[in-house]
Amino acid sequence: MSTRRPRRPDVTTVELVGGTEALELDLRDHDDRWAEVFAEHRRRILDALPVLDVDVQHIGSTSVPGLAAKPIVDIVVAVPDITAEEDYLDALLAAGYALRTREPGHRLVRTPARDVHVHIYERGDEAVVDYLLLRDRLRSDADDRALYEETKRSLMRSRWDDMNAYADAKTGVILAITARARAARAREPRRDVGPAAENPVRE
Secondary structure, three states: OOOOOOOOOOOOOOEEOOOOOOOOOOOEOOOOHHHHHHHHHHHHHHHHOOOOOOEEEEEOHHHOOOOOEOOOEEEEEEEOOOOOHHHOHHHHHHOOOEEEEEEOOEEEEEOOOOOEEEEEEEOOOHHHHHHHHHHHHHHHOHHHHHHHHHHHHHHOOOOOOOHHHHHHHOHHHHHHHHHHHHHHHHHOOOOOOOOHHHOOOOO
16 A cells, blocks of 8 residues: 555554453463464565565464463564554454554454464564564573573462563563663674565465
8 A cells, every 4th residue: 555645643542442451471381383473464464464565474483393381372474564553453353363562563363262372563673673682592592491481480379460561570681681682683794684585475
């Protein structure tokens, strides 16, 4: 779709559809089927947005072989204009996803079963870069992968009011791992973040 129309202001508040939800922590050994679930939903997303130029990537712990994870497949979709919800949101809802979060720079839709979360950002958003840096670092560095898993297992021994509180508690280790990934990338020849195998080419 054309992005030449005037850009409108983004939302300025956080809308959490359904309100705060109870946290259910269920850390499982890595399951190769998570990659298959991603592939299925990648195709569903591309089919729902046939004329919109989007990038679709598997992120989060389920995207890292060998890493224990909650059985929730996280996907990031980069769109040309986050404020142009008519270009993507209605189509994703029609494809079976439900709106969970609307906040500045970010929308989250998910399956009714809550086992697939689709994070929508604008192309070029630093959050997308950080998601991919973290994913690729955890895929390639065994020490950071072990650190991240142990952090999650340690946090599971505490009580959390909701998923956001649990996620916030992981921020420190995520920032540290991402910083190491950024430093390592700076020492390497320039390359795109993310493996070519997940380059979002439409089929």
